[in-house]
Amino acid sequence: MDQGSNIYVTPEVDTDRFGHLHRFHGGLVLAGHHELSMVLPISNAGIPPLLVLPLQQHIGETAECLVKPGDHVYKGQLLARARGNVSAPVHASSSGTVVAVEDRPYPHPSGIDNPAIVIETDGRDEAADSGNPMIAYHQMDRSRLLERIRQSGIVGLGGAGFPTEVKLGSSTYHAIDLLVINGVECEPYISCDNLLMQERAGEILEGVRILQHILQPRDCVIAVEDHMPAAEAAMRAAVSATTDSRIEVIRVPAIYPTGGERQLIRVVTGREVPSQGLPADIGIICQNVGTAAAVYRAVIQNRPLISRIVTVTGTGVVQPRNMEVLLGTSFAFAIDACGGYTNDVDRLLMGGPMMGFAVHTDSVPVIKTSNCILAVTRTEMPPPPPALPCIRCGKCTSVCPADLLPQQLYWYARSGNLDAAQDYHLFDCIECGCCAYVCPSHIPLVQYYRHAKEEVWVQEKQKKAADIARRRHAARLERLERIQRERAARHTRKKETLAAAGNDREDPKKAAIQAALERVRRKKELADIAPQNVEGLTPEQERKIREVDARRQKQSSPGEADN
Amino acid sequence: MLAAILTLGILAALIGLLLGYAAIRFRVESDPVVERIDALLPQTQCGQCTYAGCRPYAEAIAAGEADINQCPPGGESTIQALADLLGQDPKPLNPEHGEHQEKTVVVIDEEVCIGCTLCIQACPVDAILGAPKLMHTVITGECTGCNLCIPPCPVECIAIVPVTQSIDTWVWPLPEVRSAGSPAGHPAHSTDR
Numbered sequence: 001m002d003q004g005s006n007i008y009v010t011p012e013v014d015t016d017r018f019g020h021l022h023r024f025h026g027g028l029v030l031a032g033h034h035e036l037s038m039v040l041p042i043s044n045a046g047i048p049p050l051l052v053l054p055l056q057q058h059i060g061e062t063a064e065c066l067v068k069p070g071d072h073v074y075k076g077q078l079l080a081r082a083r084g085n086v087s088a089p090v091h092a093s094s095s096g097t098v099v100a101v102e103d104r105p106y107p108h109p110s111g112i113d114n115p116a117i118v119i120e121t122d123g124r125d126e127a128a129d130s131g132n133p134m135i136a137y138h139q140m141d142r143s144r145l146l147e148r149i150r151q152s153g154i155v156g157l158g159g160a161g162f163p164t165e166v167k168l169g170s171s172t173y174h175a176i177d178l179l180v181i182n183g184v185e186c187e188p189y190i191s192c193d194n195l196l197m198q199e200r201a202g203e204i205l206e207g208v209r210i211l212q213h214i215l216q217p218r219d220c221v222i223a224v225e226d227h228m229p230a231a232e233a234a235m236r237a238a239v240s241a242t243t244d245s246r247i248e249v250i251r252v253p254a255i256y257p258t259g260g261e262r263q264l265i266r267v268v269t270g271r272e273v274p275s276q277g278l279p280a281d282i283g284i285i286c287q288n289v290g291t292a293a294a295v296y297r298a299v300i301q302n303r304p305l306i307s308r309i310v311t312v313t314g315t316g317v318v319q320p321r322n323m324e325v326l327l328g329t330s331f332a333f334a335i336d337a338c339g340g341y342t343n344d345v346d347r348l349l350m351g352g353p354m355m356g357f358a359v360h361t362d363s364v365p366v367i368k369t370s371n372c373i374l375a376v377t378r379t380e381m382p383p384p385p386p387a388l389p390c391i392r393c394g395k396c397t398s399v400c401p402a403d404l405l406p407q408q409l410y411w412y413a414r415s416g417n418l419d420a421a422q423d424y425h426l427f428d429c430i431e432c433g434c435c436a437y438v439c440p441s442h443i444p445l446v447q448y449y450r451h452a453k454e455e456v457w458v459q460e461k462q463k464k465a466a467d468i469a470r471r472r473h474a475a476r477l478e479r480l481e482r483i484q485r486e487r488a489a490r491h492t493r494k495k496e497t498l499a500a501a502g503n504d505r506e507d508p509k510k511a512a513i514q515a516a517l518e519r520v521r522r523k524k525e526l527a528d529i530a531p532q533n534v535e536g537l538t539p540e541q542e543r544k545i546r547e548v549d550a551r552r553q554k555q556s557s558p559g560e561a562d563n
Numbered sequence: 564m565l566a567a568i569l570t571l572g573i574l575a576a577l578i579g580l581l582l583g584y585a586a587i588r589f590r591v592e593s594d595p596v597v598e599r600i601d602a603l604l605p606q607t608q609c610g611q612c613t614y615a616g617c618r619p620y621a622e623a624i625a626a627g628e629a630d631i632n633q634c635p636p637g638g639e640s641t642i643q644a645l646a647d648l649l650g651q652d653p654k655p656l657n658p659e660h661g662e663h664q665e666k667t668v669v670v671i672d673e674e675v676c677i678g679c680t681l682c683i684q685a686c687p688v689d690a691i692l693g694a695p696k697l698m699h700t701v702i703t704g705e706c707t708g709c710n711l712c713i714p715p716c717p718v719e720c721i722a723i724v725p726v727t728q729s730i731d732t733w734v735w736p737l738p739e740v741r742s743a744g745s746p747a748g749h750p751a752h753s754t755d756r
Contacts, residue, residue: 056730106730108730108733109735110733112728112730112733114729387738413737414737444738447735447738448737448738450735451734451735451736454733454734454735455734458732458734461732465606465707466604466605466606467606469606469607469608469688469705469707470601470606470617470618472688472689472690472705473606473608473616473617473687473688475689476687476688
């Protein structure tokens, strides 16, 4: 059971810690290491010389860039707008000049560059003209508040990065009974939510009040872990200041992964979010404390989401601490602000030790979902020993907080039997890493699940693309056939016209003859017409008539003159 | 004895008539097997299987005229899926038809293109835009990578490029098995549902 410096006990033994609360299956008691980064208060990391703002810092569609290199931007200015329903805009974290819109290193396990807006800061930190603060939010329609939250680019700051407005908007279809404010640190080492609650309880609570106004829940619970007495006291003080009896602060036992949305709901209410469903389906919405504070800033101060609290920690950092970091700041800058690396630093992770991932370079920027920058040493987090065969001990099953069968999932993921893996509820796995942590054979189980999940998505995408190609091909064949049909029809029509014209081929000649005959006939008729009004003419007039007749006679052609 | 034979005979005749009627009345117009085979094919419409497209190939497989290992773009996974569907043994891809390669798309060098429209006529999924004597371009998202546009091009301005990986298409790799003794096979059959 020796796993570095951490220890685990199955929490089955101390159910009394839950009191009137409920319990989820499995989970681990992990050594917290929170204290490492809690010695110092939250500081400001400052303005870095370069800000790299990826267009994708959230779950959903990539934002659409609105600026071009050379543009001068102000702090808080909209740089990229949300595209589609599930998306979030990106704002400038500080004033400066856009120098590039290009692919840049991005915090993702793949290490693939992602499009980003690069700003060279001018250090003046000039803010854009902000709109009106919505201080009287409780007199406002919820749709206006939701729009403000959307425009401010707020996403879940707990780590998943789901657009907050979309989550809150689901209350349109579901009546919300309970609002859960998640102040439970999900993982060891991370303490950003803890310090935020200690230092900015007022902001959080004001955010909670706004969320209450939007959602109109019957109850509201702020959940804190039992190892955060200072945060709990601060939140209790803030709650009692509001005299709102609907808000309750609840202390939950620190069992990993209580900070997971589904697990926390289970602990607080005893209810289970349906598989493939959302908490809103059972009338619950869960928001992180950081998100609540961001909502406060957006609504009351009209400040978009341009910074977040980041825990920079691990024994690979000289002075671990929590900092308010501008989005787009590089990991390297944030670590320098903490005194730099120690000599024996080994790996750099984004997120905690359980669910985080190693980044390929420290030039990746802090994005909206970066709750923790973890620099670890080899002694602190040794590289995993080689995996041994699965011995089917069943430990993974006993710790799985989603009540799955990790072993079965492992076998199916390994053999590429994705259908069977899905039958065993692969997509209910929250990738918490408990199973891999307790595995005596050191099998990197979570990586198998991640691979299987993404493989399923890729296959679905390929299937969709194939369906589109099939439709396009069918449409093309139909079009070609139609064109051919039309050509054939045109051909027949032309033939018919030609044939019809062929019947009357003699007509022009006949007509010419007819016309000539007609002319002669008319001429004869003309000659036969007797002149009128010739009675009683003067000799002068008769002479004139004779002259005209003679001239006419002379003018007519010799041929006709013969007639 | 006679009564029993008569009863069964009449019953057999009645049921036979009923089945015969049902076969005519509820006849399925298209062959559902063709649809199901077609659904498994990658729809590149490249013709490497020697048929005019994926559907003709599906029809040929259904008619027993073509083998299931003639589709290079689909590769092993398509052969496996076809084998499962048709209850045959999977076999390796027939090298006569080509090798399985990672998906590519084509791009037109717009500087060189003379606007002859020959590639537009060759594209099976209408993924090339353009007009006579005007520049052509490929709608990358619709390109299936069949490469049928390349032979007709008189100025060789069409290039094959691999699909660029993005974080949306990237897949966590399976962990490398580094242990000395690899896990003992696939014991799932012992506990399978």
